[in-house]
Amino acid sequence: MQKAAIERNNETIAAQLTPVGRETVQDRVYSELRRALIGGLFEPSQVLTIRGLADALITSTMPVREALGRLITEKALEALPNRSVRVPPITLERIDDLLRARSLIEGEAIALAATRMNSRQIATVEAMLGQWDEMRALKHKKDIDREATLNQSFHFEIYRCCGSAVLIPMIESLWLQSGPCIRVAIYAFSDAGEVDTAHYHRSIVAALSRQDAQAAREALVADISRPFAFLRDKLQSASKEGLRA
Amino acid sequence: MQKAAIERNNETIAAQLTPVGRETVQDRVYSELRRALIGGLFEPSQVLTIRGLADALITSTMPVREALGRLITEKALEALPNRSVRVPPITLERIDDLLRARSLIEGEAIALAATRMNSRQIATVEAMLGQWDEMRALKHKKDIDREATLNQSFHFEIYRCCGSAVLIPMIESLWLQSGPCIRVAIYAFSDAGEVDTAHYHRSIVAALSRQDAQAAREALVADISRPFAFLRDKLQSASKEGLRA
DNA sequence: GCCTATGATTTGTGATCACACTTGCTTTGA
DNA sequence: TCAAAGCAAGTGTGATCACAAATCATAGGC
Known part of the structure; x- marks a missing residue:
């Protein structure tokens, strides 16, 4: 029976390899923006634009807009009635x-x-x-x-x-x-x-x-x-x- | 000076009219999914697909995927490693x-x-x-x-x-x-x-x-x-x- | 000179397409 | 007969385009 041997071989390979992980671009953008916010890289009341961030992060607008949406729902950012988004001001x-x-x-x-x-x-x-x-x-x-x-x-x-x-x-x-x-x-x-x-x-x-x-x-x-x-x-x-x- | 009169006129009009609001499709999808979740229309462990929801709500996939992303960040939904999304199981x-x-x-x-x-x-x-x-x-x-x-x-x-x-x-x-x-x-x-x-x-x-x-x-x-x-x-x-x- | 209107530019939103990955089924070979 | 390979349908992700709304600048009128 070859099967058990193949199984064992695969397992030893698996033990040596570290999982490559499949982080999406959106996840990276999200993490990066989180890091920037917690670190205070953006100042209160600063307005952020999708295209501006996309250029800065060297991606398209798509991952950025989804990341911004997520940050808005957790109140890390604020959606103005003008549909622009800013970091909330301090009061x-x-x-x-x-x-x-x-x-x-x-x-x-x-x-x-x-x-x-x-x-x-x-x-x-x-x-x-x-x-x-x-x-x-x-x-x-x-x-x-x-x-x-x-x-x-x-x-x-x-x-x-x-x-x-x-x-x-x-x-x-x-x-x-x-x-x-x-x-x-x-x-x-x-x-x-x-x-x-x-x-x-x-x-x-x-x-x-x-x-x-x-x-x-x-x-x-x-x-x-x-x-x-x-x-x-x-x-x-x-x-x-x-x-x- | 006409200006003050015009201003007054505008104000009286504004008082009678109710703001029409500019809710986006994404917002409506988000609200609808929230309502469904709080109301328990989805059962625990149920898997949701973007296209399926888009069909049910009669929109394109775009507003749905952004709404799902927001719901995932607030832990109302769960992203599986397969990249599919489900409502969290009860434990x-x-x-x-x-x-x-x-x-x-x-x-x-x-x-x-x-x-x-x-x-x-x-x-x-x-x-x-x-x-x-x-x-x-x-x-x-x-x-x-x-x-x-x-x-x-x-x-x-x-x-x-x-x-x-x-x-x-x-x-x-x-x-x-x-x-x-x-x-x-x-x-x-x-x-x-x-x-x-x-x-x-x-x-x-x-x-x-x-x-x-x-x-x-x-x-x-x-x-x-x-x-x-x-x-x-x-x-x-x-x-x-x-x-x- | 200041305010208003008109135009151009920028920006967010939604739709569509292309691609990669997953999943489930069928077919093929031992 | 059963398992593995291969194929097909389905699904998420990212890019691009079209459009509407907002913002800004400039020119025109009081």
């Missing part, structure tokens, strides 16, 4: 609204994670803490993008442990929505001698490692509140300036 | 997951609404309660669709008062995701002599009218838990049957 109400939603949902996610993380998973996030300190020690000209990426990985590594397939996409949507706002705040931070972010992360990890859900939630809320509060103050003083002028 | 984990998320977010929304609703808004939902009783009294062959629609209006009328532009789309997404599950439960309910839904709604309105956020939240959670719990039991006994067979 005081929106900042408070986003912060409340993020505290609620990410708080719930981390509380769940606190009761479910095993020691290996905790070790992973602890290692990321180390990475963070390391980068900080080197202090190579404040690489904001790397810091932001690491921060994102840190949070989502934890959220993934909550075991909820419903909450995680919602958190991603919230990050997408708050991305442009946060980036504005981060830049302002970096000018105004920022406070120690690592401190909050350390208390999060500490709470997780002793399975203290409530403490983890509180530490997380403190962590994500900081840039929002900063941005809030900045916006309020700016609007006062505007009134005075 | 026990998913039921618990959805119920937890809905309790959390809709609970927060109603708690916010409880502190913000004015007497006119409360009167509106009270009136809906009356409508409900009325329909119930007539008892015309248990019009499940009308009941479901009224139930949806009742809930969203309240949620709209929470004043959060972030929470409401999330709630809509959750209804979209739980629509197919709920419908299965509702049908089972109607077979198994259902309990009094109106009771829960009455206690919700009572809590709202005395601005008791905590009581409103609890009543709401009890209301939305019921079909989920029912479905959960049904699924568990079904899987036991499956094992026995």
Whole structure:
């Protein structure tokens, strides 16, 4: 019987080869736009055009328009009555609204994670803490993008442990929505001698490692509140300036 | 100066005319599919094809594929690795997951609404309660669709008062995701002599009218838990049957 | 000089076509 | 008789075209 031998042969080949994956152009465009939005590459109120993005990404309009449609439904972008699309502007109400939603949902996610993380998973996030300190020690000209990426990985590594397939996409949507706002705040931070972010992360990890859900939630809320509060103050003083002028 | 007169004239005309709206085909397709999903017209695990839907809706494939893409990003539909799309199947984990998320977010929304609703808004939902009783009294062959629609209006009328532009789309997404599950439960309910839904709604309105956020939240959670719990039991006994067979 | 109207350009939307991949059935060969 | 190869129908994806609406610029009139 040849069959079993052929089967075995195929299996050894399969073990050595890594699946090639069949990502569509649309998926790549979508991911790229997500990355740009969370990273704050687009500024609030900026208008995006299908053809402009298609040219920038070197594709046709088709994948771009579908990606834009998806981003609009998750409120990462906004469809104006003129049918043009822009990244949502920052308002005081929106900042408070986003912060409340993020505290609620990410708080719930981390509380769940606190009761479910095993020691290996905790070790992973602890290692990321180390990475963070390391980068900080080197202090190579404040690489904001790397810091932001690491921060994102840190949070989502934890959220993934909550075991909820419903909450995680919602958190991603919230990050997408708050991305442009946060980036504005981060830049302002970096000018105004920022406070120690690592401190909050350390208390999060500490709470997780002793399975203290409530403490983890509180530490997380403190962590994500900081840039929002900063941005809030900045916006309020700016609007006062505007009134005075 | 004619200008002011013309302006006035235009305004009086504008006051009499109702905006015609420029809904695109894509929007209509999207709304229609949403309605179908929340209403449970599609059953869990059912596969949907672009061309099939386009034929059913009498349009081309273009609006349909964009609408499907949007529904996939909000997890109302599921993209299989084969690139075909289906409505997500029901599992026990998913039921618990959805119920937890809905309790959390809709609970927060109603708690916010409880502190913000004015007497006119409360009167509106009270009136809906009356409508409900009325329909119930007539008892015309248990019009499940009308009941479901009224139930949806009742809930969203309240949620709209929470004043959060972030929470409401999330709630809509959750209804979209739980629509197919709920419908299965509702049908089972109607077979198994259902309990009094109106009771829960009455206690919700009572809590709202005395601005008791905590009581409103609890009543709401009890209301939305019921079909989920029912479905959960049904699924568990079904899987036991499956094992026995 | 400022406002209004007319034209050109840009932009989103929908339809159609071409292509690649999947799926299911039929046929063929051992 | 059964399994594998091959063929055909179906399906998603991306590109291009046609059209309508919006935006912008320029010219004309008060």
